[in-house]
Amino acid sequence: MKPILSVxxxxxVFALRGGLETRAVDGVSLDLFPGETLALVGxxxxxxxxxxxxxxxxxxxxxGRIDSASRIEFDGTDxxxxxxxxxxxxxxxxxxxxxxEAGSSLNPVMTVGAQIAETVRVHTxxxxxxxxGRARDLLAxxxxxxxxxxxxxxxxxxxxMQQRVMIAMALAGAPRVLIADEPTTALDVTIQLQVLDLLxxxxxxxxxxxxxxxxxxxxxxxxxxxxxxxxxxxxxxSAPAARVFGGPQxxxxxxxxQAVPRLDRPAGRLPAIPGQPPRASxxxxxxxxxPRCRHAxxxxxxxxxxxxxxxxxxxxxxxxxxxxxxxxx
Amino acid sequence: MTRRVRIGLAxxxxxxxxxxxAPLLAPYDPAAQLDLVSGRLLPPSLAHPLGTDPLSRDILxxxxxxxxxxxxxxAVAVLVAITVGTAVGLVAGLAGGLVDAFLMRSVDAxxxxxxxxxxxxxxxxxDTGGLTALVLVLGLTGWFPTSRLVRAEVLSLRQRDFVLAxxxxxxxxxxxxxxxxxxxxxxxxxxxxxxxxxxxILIEAALSxxxxxxxxxxxxxxxxxxxxxxxxxxxxxxxxxPGVAVVATVMTFSILGEALRDTIDPRRR
Amino acid sequence: xxxxxxxxxxxxxxxxLGVATITFLLIHLAPGSPLAGSGENPYxxxxxxxxxxxxxxxxxxxxxxxxxxxxxLLRGDxxxxxxMHRPVLDAFRDALPNTLVLAAAALLVDFLLGITIGTLQGMxxxxxxxxxxxxxxxxxxxxxxxxxxxMLVLVFGQELGWxxxxxxxxxxxYPARGILGKLADRAAHLLLPALTLGLVGAAATARYxxxxxxxxxxxxxxxxxxxxxxxxxxxARHALRNAILxxxxxxxxxxxxxxxGAVLVETVFAWPGMGRLAVEAIQRRDYPVVTGAATLVxxxxxxxxxxxxxxxxxxxxxxxxxx
Numbered sequence: 079m080k081p082i083l084s085v086x087x088x089x090x091v092f093a094l095r096g097g098l099e100t101r102a103v104d105g106v107s108l109d110l111f112p113g114e115t116l117a118l119v120g121x122x123x124x125x126x127x128x129x130x131x132x133x134x135x136x137x138x139x140x141x142g143r144i145d146s147a148s149r150i151e152f153d154g155t156d157x158x159x160x161x162x163x164x165x166x167x168x169x170x171x172x173x174x175x176x177x178x179e180a181g182s183s184l185n186p187v188m189t190v191g192a193q194i195a196e197t198v199r200v201h202t203x204x205x206x207x208x209x210x211g212r213a214r215d216l217l218a219x220x221x222x223x224x225x226x227x228x229x230x231x232x233x234x235x236x237x238x239m240q241q242r243v244m245i246a247m248a249l250a251g252a253p254r255v256l257i258a259d260e261p262t263t264a265l266d267v268t269i270q271l272q273v274l275d276l277l278x279x280x281x282x283x284x285x286x287x288x289x290x291x292x293x294x295x296x297x298x299x300x301x302x303x304x305x306x307x308x309x310x311x312x313x314x315x316s317a318p319a320a321r322v323f324g325g326p327q328x329x330x331x332x333x334x335x336q337a338v339p340r341l342d343r344p345a346g347r348l349p350a351i352p353g354q355p356p357r358a359s360x361x362x363x364x365x366x367x368x369p370r371c372r373h374a375x376x377x378x379x380x381x382x383x384x385x386x387x388x389x390x391x392x393x394x395x396x397x398x399x400x401x402x403x404x405x406x407x
Numbered sequence: 408m409t410r411r412v413r414i415g416l417a418x419x420x421x422x423x424x425x426x427x428x429a430p431l432l433a434p435y436d437p438a439a440q441l442d443l444v445s446g447r448l449l450p451p452s453l454a455h456p457l458g459t460d461p462l463s464r465d466i467l468x469x470x471x472x473x474x475x476x477x478x479x480x481x482a483v484a485v486l487v488a489i490t491v492g493t494a495v496g497l498v499a500g501l502a503g504g505l506v507d508a509f510l511m512r513s514v515d516a517x518x519x520x521x522x523x524x525x526x527x528x529x530x531x532x533x534d535t536g537g538l539t540a541l542v543l544v545l546g547l548t549g550w551f552p553t554s555r556l557v558r559a560e561v562l563s564l565r566q567r568d569f570v571l572a573x574x575x576x577x578x579x580x581x582x583x584x585x586x587x588x589x590x591x592x593x594x595x596x597x598x599x600x601x602x603x604x605x606x607x608i609l610i611e612a613a614l615s616x617x618x619x620x621x622x623x624x625x626x627x628x629x630x631x632x633x634x635x636x637x638x639x640x641x642x643x644x645x646x647x648x649p650g651v652a653v654v655a656t657v658m659t660f661s662i663l664g665e666a667l668r669d670t671i672d673p674r675r676r
Numbered sequence: 677x678x679x680x681x682x683x684x685x686x687x688x689x690x691x692x693l694g695v696a697t698i699t700f701l702l703i704h705l706a707p708g709s710p711l712a713g714s715g716e717n718p719y720x721x722x723x724x725x726x727x728x729x730x731x732x733x734x735x736x737x738x739x740x741x742x743x744x745x746x747x748x749l750l751r752g753d754x755x756x757x758x759x760m761h762r763p764v765l766d767a768f769r770d771a772l773p774n775t776l777v778l779a780a781a782a783l784l785v786d787f788l789l790g791i792t793i794g795t796l797q798g799m800x801x802x803x804x805x806x807x808x809x810x811x812x813x814x815x816x817x818x819x820x821x822x823x824x825x826x827m828l829v830l831v832f833g834q835e836l837g838w839x840x841x842x843x844x845x846x847x848x849x850y851p852a853r854g855i856l857g858k859l860a861d862r863a864a865h866l867l868l869p870a871l872t873l874g875l876v877g878a879a880a881t882a883r884y885x886x887x888x889x890x891x892x893x894x895x896x897x898x899x900x901x902x903x904x905x906x907x908x909x910x911x912a913r914h915a916l917r918n919a920i921l922x923x924x925x926x927x928x929x930x931x932x933x934x935x936x937g938a939v940l941v942e943t944v945f946a947w948p949g950m951g952r953l954a955v956e957a958i959q960r961r962d963y964p965v966v967t968g969a970a971t972l973v974x975x976x977x978x979x980x981x982x983x984x985x986x987x988x989x990x991x992x993x994x995x996x997x998x999x
Contacts, residue, residue, distance in 0.1 A: 134903055170905035177903075182896040187917050187993060197904045231993045244900075251905065516694055519977045521932035523939065524954075528699075528970050531958040605818065612820050613940055617955060632823055636944070643830055650823035657818035 081109035082287045083133070083152050083173070083255050089145035090125075090132050092358070100358035102128040102142075104311035110255065115281060115288040117302035117319070119295060119334075123355045125311040126291045130259045133157070133289075134169050153254065171201045174248035178260040180240035184232040190217075191228030194247045201251030216246040220276060238269035245276065249284070256281070257289045262297060274300055295338055299323055307331050310356055310366035313385065317392035327394035329371045365397070373398060373406045409670060415663030419601075422656060425471065426478045433468035437626050440464055448642045457648050460631070461638060466645070469626040470652055476627050477656070480542055481607040485600050487546025489553050493596065496557025497589070500565070511558070514551045522548050523613060530619045541620060545607055553599055560592035594671040598664055605660035612653050628653050684985055688978045693746070695974030699967050700745050749971065755964030759957070764968040767953060772972075774844055775949030778873065778941070779934045781866055785874025787927060790881025791920065797882065798889025798919065799912055809882065816879035821937045825872040825944035832868060840865050842946035869945045873937050877930060884926055888919040921992050928984020932977045 090103040103125045110116050120126045131137050132144055135157065150157040152172055160168065177183040185193055194213040198204055204212060210228065217227055220242040232240055241261060248256060258277065262270035278301040281288045292298055298305055298319070305322040307315040307330065315328040326332045333351045353370040356362055362369055368378040377397050386399040398405055425432065434456075435441065446463035449455055457466035499510040529544055564587075614620030615629025623630055628649040635645035748754070754764040793813070797806045816824075833841035840846065845861050853861060892898065892915045901914045939951035946952070950969060957965035 136899060136903055166905045166907060168905070169903055175903045177896060177900065179896060183900045185897045185901070185914050185917070187921075188914075196906070196910075200905055200910075233994055247900075247904065516691065519691065519932070519974075519981060520695065520698075521936040521973060521977065523936035524932070524970065524973050527939070527954070527958060528966060531961075531966065609818075609820055613822060616820070616822050616940065617943070618959065629820075632820075632826065636826065639826065639830055640834055643834075646823070646826050646830065650820065650827065653820050653823065654815065654818050658814060661814060661818055 079111055082112045083110040083150075083289070085109070085133070085151075086149040087145075088129065088132060088148040088150060090128050090137060091143055091145055093141045093143075094359065098359060101145075101311055101361075102358045103132060104361075106308075106311070106313055108306055108313065108316070110287045110289055112254065112287050113281075113285055114303045115278070115290055115301050117290045117292060117298035117305045118308055119292060119298050119305055120308035121293055121355050123357065124308040125358070126293075126308050127259055129308070130175065130257050130289070130291050133257060134173060134175055135165060136175075167201075170197055170248070170251040170253065172253055173255040173257060174251060174253035175257040175259065176241070176244045176248050176261050179264050180244045180261075181232060181237060181264075183244060184240060186232055189229050189231055190235070190243050191230075194243070194250055197247050197250035212250070213246075216250055217243070219249070219280070220246045222246070236269075237265050238273060241265065241269075241273050242276065245273075245280070249280070253286070255287045255289065257291070259291045260293070261290075263292070263294070270297070271300075277301065295323075295334060307334075310361055311358065312366065312395060314367065314396070315394040316385070317389070321389075321392050327388045327392065327399060328367075328396050329373055329398070330367050331394075365395070373404060375404055377401075409666065411666035412663070412670060415659065415666050418659045419663055422474070422659060423478060423482075426474045429471040429475045433465075433471045435465040435468045437464060437468040437472040438624055448638060448645070450642070451644060458642070458644055460645060461634060466631075466648060469631060470628070470649060473626040473628045473631060473649065474652065474656070476538075476621055476625065477608050477611055477653075480538065480545070480611055480621070481604045483542050484545035484549065484607050484611075485603045487543065488549035488603060489596060489600050490550075491547065492550035492553025493557050493589070493592075495550065496554040496559075497561060499554065500558040500561025500588075507558075510554070514554055517548075518551050523610060526610065526614060527617065527619065530614065538621065541611070541614070545611065549603060549607065552603075553596060556595055556599060557592050560595070561588050564588050564591055594667075598668045598671065601660055601667060602664035605657040605664065608653065608657055608660070680989065681986070684982055688982050691978050691981075692975050695978075696746060696749060696971050697742070699970045699974070700742055754968045754971075757957070757965050758962045759960045760962075760965075764964050767965065768950065768968065768972065771948060771950045771953045774947060775935075775938055775942070775951060777866065778869055778938060778947060778949055779931070781870035782873035782877065782934060782937075783927065783930075785870055786877035786881055786930070789874065789878035791885050791916075791923060793878070794882040794885025794923075795889050795912065795916055795919070797886040798893060799908075799915070801886075801890055806886075810886075813879040813882045816875055817883070819876060820940075821872060821876045822940040822944050824876065825869070825941050828868050828872055829944065839868050841868060844948060869941050869947055872944070873934065873941045876937065877934065881923060881926065881930075885919065885923050888922050889915055892919045921988065924987045925984045928980050928987055931980030931983075932973070935973055935976060 086107045088103055088106045089101055092100050092102055094100060106125075106129060108116070108118075118126050118129065128137065128142075132148075133150055135144070137144065144158060148158060152168060155164075155168075157165070157168060184190070188196075191210060191213050194216055195206070195209040198209040198212045198216075199206070202209075202212075214225060214228055217223065222239060222242055227235075227239075227243075232243070235243065245261075256277075261277070262273050265273060274297060277288060277290070280286065281301075288301075290298065290302060302319045305315075305317060305319050306313050307322070307328065309330050315322065315326065315331045317327075322331060323335065326335060330351075333349070336349045337351065339348060351370055356366065356369075363382075364380050365371070365374070365378040365382050368374040371378065375397075381397075383395050383397050383400075385393045385395050386397075387393050388399055441459065441463045443463050446459055447461055449459040449463075451458045455465050455467065457470060460466055460469065495510060495514075499507045525548055526544060529548075530541070611620050612627070612629035612632070615622075615627040616633045618630070618633065620629055621627035623634075631649040632646055635642070635649075638645055752765060754768075756762070757764050757767055760767055793809050797809050800806055829841045832839045844865055845858070846865070850858060850861050895918075898911060898915060901911045906914070935951070938949060939955060941947065942949045942951035943955055950972065954966065954969040956962075957969065
């Protein structure tokens with residue numbers, strides 16, 4: 079099966095004051111297949127949001143730009159080479175995106191119905207009335223079936239409902255790929271589950287490919303079929319979900335999992351990863367994780383590993399895969 | 408101190424220097440009617456670089472002295488405005504309660520009245536004339552924004568730790584206000600003052616144009632423009648020159664004011 | 677909405693009363709009695725003086741005078757003009773429409789130009805267009821409005837001869853024209869004064885609008901609009917719907933500034949409106965007219981605030997929520 083979204087060597091460069099440049103996303107490659115949920119996991123500063131925004135070319139230029147060696151292929155078309163008109167058709171029509179803070183991502187002075195209907199009109203040829211009807215249907219799909227919702231303003235809705243509206247709006251153009259950037263982070267835990275289940279349900283029903291961006295492993299575990307872990311602008315591990323949670327290969331992933339409190343382990347101090355994630359202007363030399371890694375040796379300091387295969391569909395960017403005997407105890 | 412600020416400061420300093428040195432720089436006495444027979448409304452020439460006015464007075468000299476009047480009037484008026492505004496703002500912010508409410512409602516009401524109109528009415532009713540009245544009235548109608556600003560500063564700083572610490576040490580409120588709160592408010596006050604000078608120059612020009620600001624025979628750019636109206640056809644430079652002077656001067660203060668505002672803004676909020 | 681309006685009108689009435697009070701105090705606290713200057717005033721006849729004495733009841737205690745003053749205002753007796761020998765309100769009735777027309781036209785120029793330029797600038801900050809416009813607005817903002825008027829008279833009236841420069845209509849040709857001709861004549865006479873008054877206002881509006889648009893464009897929902905596949909024009913509309921709110925409030929509040937500017941513009945263009953009336957009255961020490969004008973201006977300001985309030989309520993759904 080061919081991937082519906084194929085990213086190769088995506089590099090996003092930001093110009094800072096004083097002529098410096100940083101690469102928030104540095105040579106990332108990934109594939110997204112129809113019908114699957116890929117979770118992109120990473121801490122803040124890892125570059126995951128920049129990656130998501132790059133897919134639809136939403137990075138403001140200046141100060142950011144996408145390196146010309148990058149390729150983003152959606153359904154066979156290189157997104158980076160599209161002209162403005164074609165790009166607009168893909169945005170919302172081929173790939174759609176939902177954001178973390180739904181409240182501030184909706185226009186406060188337009189009704190919810192108007193905003194969804196607008197998206198419908200842009201991507202289909204429907205007239206006003208038909209678009210409004212479609213908006214009502216979309217809202218029902220996401221669980222907001224009360225017709226009064228159409229004429230309400232964003233500030234009149236709760237956080238969970240606002241996120242549902244965002245989802246409805248994202249689906250208005252019948253996209254094949256849905257990019258969800260931390261869709262549940264700003265919500266209460268119980269609402270988080272509801273929204274996640276909604277996403278999973280919609281994905282199944284509509285056959286979407288879902289790229290879920292999150293820092294929360296629990297969220298990833300709940301609905302992802304594959305997981306990619308990002309650190310310091312690079313993918314450091316990529317595998318089916320069960321493998322990542324059952325047998326992580328990269329020390330960073332390991333450490334992340336160990337830091338998650340679990341009910342079946344005796345309560346004690348949670349192991350934290352020493353140090354801080356590096357800033358984009360200060361990527362360490364060699365393996366970018368080495369300053370915080372308990373296994374690190376000379377090779378890690380000098381040479382950055384490529385993505386090495388542990389298995390057919392499991393890869394990790396770590397020298398331990400080449401020299402497993404170096405693993406510290 | 409960015410480059411823009413430095414250039415702005417230099418320009419303003421230059422303006423005031425020119426104004427101060429007007430008696431030295433002016434080729435003629437601005438009140439001297441040099442040649443009523445054949446020296447009226449002369450176009451620009453070597454002897455009179457900007458020409459002469461309907462009473463054969465040298466325009467360049469009048470322009471320079473006009474600068475003197477306008478710039479000093481504006482400076483003093485703004486000084487008055489800042490002083491009163493700061494005082495009121497401090498009192499309102501520190502006292503709180505009814506005093507604060509009363510003061511701020513009054514400021515709101517006063518701000519609702521168009522300043523120029525108020526000035527026209529007041530200056531016309533109190534006909535004693537004189538520049539002192541002009542300066543005072545300009546200043547006393549211009550303190551409202553400053554008071555709001557200072558009050559806002561006071562309110563935001565009141566709860567900060569270092570203020571509470573000072574109060575905890577038993578320092579009286581006014582002392583806390585002056586030593587601790589005020590220094591933080593200086594920057595926005597300076598911005599308001601700078602922009603205020605520009606505004607005041609425009610207002611004074613308007614008042615002088617109407618005949619109730621700087622009155623003839625004293626030269627002001629405003630009244631020079633008023634005098635020029637009758638001769639627009641025959642001597643257009645009469646009207647153009649003072650206006651350009653006003654525009655250039657006000658622009659200088661605006662540019663400086665905005666440059667100053669830019670330096671304090673991103674650093675703070 | 678009705679309750680809101682009622683409360684606002686009540687507040688407005690209070691403010692109007694407040695201003696009338698201030699005006700009253702100003703007159704009576706000025707050195708000498710309100711009629712002091714009129715004794716030597718060659719324009720004032722003995723009969724008018726007597727009328728004023730009776731109206732103002734100057735021998736009565738201050739509070740009585742105040743009550744009579746307010747009573748008179750409410751009854752529509754705003755006094756008799758010293759110099760025109762007619763009731764003040766009559767004179768206003770003739771002059772006010774002219775000023776309103778001028779103000780409305782200027783407001784239109786202000787609004788259209790200011791919002792367009794400001795929005796264009798805000799959507800493309802830092803571009804050559806933005807910088808050029810910023811320079812333009814900065815210059816306009818520093819121009820004395822009366823001088824701008826004179827310069828426009830110089831260029832368009834005198835040198836080019838395209839437009840008339842004084843009065844509301846052509847005194848000679850107007851009566852003979854047909855409907856269309858009359859309208860054209862009025863429009864031609866209105867053009868320069870309205871442009872003068874509106875341009876300076878437009879500069880301020882553009883700068884304000886630019887900042888508002890910049891503020892809005894940074895917000896998340898603009899990113900969403902782009903992510904939805906909207907064209908830049910549609911994105912601009914999203915931005916504008918939000919950015920226009922503070923500007924609308926500003927416009928409502930700009931009525932006072934317009935009136936101040938009108939005073940100057942009417943003088944330059946010999947426009948027979950309230951402004952010119954007030955200025956002439958001041959120069960002739962015609963106190964009833966001056967105080968009447970001040971009161972009227974106060975009412976206009978109050979009305980402007982009210983309009984701004986209502987517009988904001990109407991335009992921003994968030995402000996409608998009960999707190």
